[in-house]
Amino acid sequence: MTPQGDDGRGAQIVMAHGGGGELTRRLLAEHIVPPLANDLLDPMTDSAVLPPIAGRLCLTTDAFVVQPLEFPGGDIGTLAVCGTVNDLAVMGAVPIALSLAMVIEEGLALDTLDRIVASIARSASEAGVVIATGDTKVVERRDTEGMTITTAGVGQVRQDANLAAGRIGPGDVLILNGHLAEHGLAVMSARKGLSFQTDLLSDVAPLGGLVQALLDSGADVKFLRDPTRGGLAGLLADLADETSLGIEIDEQAVPVTPATRNTADMLGLDVLTVANEGKVVAAVSADDADAALAACRAHPLGRAGAVIGRFVHAEVPLVEMMTSVGGRRIVSRPYGEDLPRIC
């Protein structure tokens, strides 16, 4: 209902910025290309020409529609880079190049756009990837918040990576690299209509380095996935279905900060179903659990890592959790978006 933007103050995106003329040229030349400059993008050709690449390639794409555009700990730019490089990382791929398509609504403040493009540049640099090609469109003001971004990424799969849910067997353990639910709660705290105060920051981060460390550890890492929308609960429920195995997790072992726990309790949300953007779940052979966990904890994004559960034979592939008081309950995938309860 509230188109964001800077009404009457400062420069804004107008329809002509997307018209292909002088304003488009200036938008690209002054606001978008310089922060992202690199050898693949700079020729400004219709397509980026990539160098020859040996071995298996991964290709992925993701659309980003987060509201609000900026939230504690990140913005749509950091998400657009990290979301795509993380989808490459969990396939055991090292990212090579990203594409970047921005659909901007008229009225978006150029200051906001500048901050988001700077975030894209910073996140790409952290992830060791470049924006090789892109597109920018301007659309009429809508009922949303200013812009959407779609990125695609191509990466080179490590030769030694052998990641597939089909390799998981009973006894294999699950490792999570850190505290849950921070992204979803941070975004919710900044969303219009949900005015609760929290110091939580989104955990959005590129996971490539951590994944490389896990694979370098020599542990038999069988499968990796990042618990984004749907949270850990959604990921585990999917994995139980895909492997036809039961999963048992231990609530006491799942890393959650007290601040996150309190905020989720206040909102009536289950931390297991809240989104993350800097977390990865690894399925590892039990014999290699110690080596994988040590590699995880040695990385800055994995210091709070823990073995949270294991795969078991089961007639029905359900996820069961032993709770902190020693009871048991089923962990289900959430229906859709997380909504705070009434009281």
Next chain:
Amino acid sequence: MDRDEAKGIIDRIDAACAQAGRVCIMEVCGTHTVSLFRSGIKSLLGESIHLISGPGCPVCVTSQGYIDAACELAVRPDVTVCTYGDMVRVPGQVGSLESQRARGGSVEVVYSPRDALTMAKQHPDRQVVFLAVGFETTTPGTAATVIAARGEGVENFSILSGHKLVIPAMEALLAGGEVPVDGFLCPGHVSVIIGAGAYRPIAERYHKPCVVAGFEPRGMLEAILHIVRQVADGKALVENAYGAVVSSEGNAVARDVVDRVFVPADAVWRAMGTLPDSGLELREGFRAFDAVGRLGVEIGPDVCPDGCLCGEVIQGKATPAECALFGTACTPVEPVGPCMVSSEGTCAAWYKYNRPAQPGVEKA
């Protein structure tokens, strides 16, 4: 609380049950229902403790007519409906607020009525209606917001009052005599407002122990122990296992705010019919903020979906597993009744945390 501590209390509950026999405890509030499942306590209690969910899920007790009225408002071109998230997916006769939004209706999820008032001030060209549902926990917020709206002269803000009161519902259940309740686990957050003393008539008139608890595992387990011990000793007292937060008198300031704005009125509860003085309507001086009068919307009859046992479930007369629709025709993805939708709904909690291998065959 660690697993050894929990086991210690469970052992004491079991010992008390040896004397009391099987004890039926109604957890009045949906937050307790969910917390008991989510914490795993439900799975730890032995056969001697029978937990029954009561009429304390605000969404579940809201009548079908109210949902239909909200859906009707949502698709009016100049109206924005602001709601707590739980209400969005409750099916009415012509879809849910979620489906109305998909059809172009204006539905905004808010965390507090203040957010709805803010939205009204930001959009003076639209009528902003807040769906005011919930028990005593949420009524002070609604009342304070209505006072603020009048004070600030916000003329495009109104509420659709579906507020309900806990004690009249408990009394109606006991007066009906069909539900075998030995004691009540009373909700901490409601009790912060009404005070533990508010349950005294239930304890005295109906000889039922009432124990107030918060939503932490320790508090819930201790409260269950208190109830079982009272039953074993033949007592019926109000006890407060949430003493750090809940007082005997409650929050008089909050109740005064509610009293300035609202007056108790007969209210329709889903499948329970009209219970006297069990709801709240705006007082004369605040009538201008009543969406019913302002926007001419009608709250129609409470027509429950065929075969749906939500009405029985919220009264503790049936468990979800006894409903033929549970887990088959009615699931969280395609809910028939509100108890399968609300995050505090009994059916949703059963399905989510206790889903049997084959739907409908396992007891909770």
